Amino acid sequence: MLLDASAAVDQAWNNGSTPLSMACAEGHLEVAKLLSSYGASRAATPFGTPEEVANRAGHADLAAWLVASRGWTPLAHLETLTAARATSLLRSGASLREGEPTPLQRAAGGAGEAAALVRRAAAPWSPASHSLFPAAARARAALLVLSLYEIHERYHLDSAGATNGIAALDFGHCVLGFAIARESQ
Template identity: 85%
Template sequence: DGVTPLFIACEKGQLECARLLLEAGAAVNQACNDGATPLFAACEDGHLEVAKLLSSYGASRAATPFGTPEEIATEEGHADLAAWLVASRGWTPLAHLETLTAARATSLLRGGASLHEGEPTPLRRAAGGEGEAAALIRRAAAPWSPASHSLFPAPARARAALLVLSLYEIHERYHLDSAEAENGIAALDFGHCVLGFAIARETE
């Protein structure tokens, strides 16, 4: 009937099994033949943590032939789950701080996930949040530096690498002697500071 391993894991509330499947690339929104999705199955049976995990992978909350995930959670009396679905309506995957592992947060940040989209935004949620995911988001929001380089999207990392290489090539071209070495180091340090303004995490 088109039922996937992910659907079964979510229906049965098998959180770690669902996590492994999603990490391996399972299609989060693949519905079975009757149109029910993994998120709908989790909400029908009241599996709050599974629903949070699916939502963090971008699970659609659109209506199925049986209603929306939010509607089925309410109808089945899963008040805590229904309340969470309402509260998280505007979240992007990166805003799911309580669910994201450090590896998943890093992957989203490196993939270009916005810090400023959604309601509330991931950065706003992370401002006073605890845990590794919140700390990574706060670090990613700072100007570019060697410490935050790994959390920037691929185009920004490539631009940073190019500009850093250019700074060193300029330094080498002038063949600074020992008397000028201190000034040369200062110039490189200045260059690294300027890079924080030259490399943007998100494009307008």
């Protein structure tokens, strides 16, 4: 709840330990995953890096996970993300193609709602993927759909009477997927 309410994920105690370093010292893998999914820093504290802390405390599984997830962005933490949080990250513009591996690479073979949302968000814009696009892309889609509708109404076009035999709305259906970009190029 605190992280969802924008609590400072890296707020250190007086001795310099962070929530992530404390989770690593205690071997709390799920807590470390959650903190990492909110962008917790993996920089060294006075006690060392989170990996060093986990290794020193004998939590090899946690240290191995920290190594494996070094290049992940918050969206790449698919096993930790709820559908609501994945949707929020996608709508706020989280990249599908940044990080190592990228969220899209991780979602390709992944199970679960978050992975399915990432795969759906990677598809060209459509009414089914609209809600997963960032605000600017959704606004552009709405403007283009409205423009196409106004052209359709102004010229009384239908599939039989449209220029070159292509109705404005059919044209829009074909083109919008190319006209609306999820990520700025």
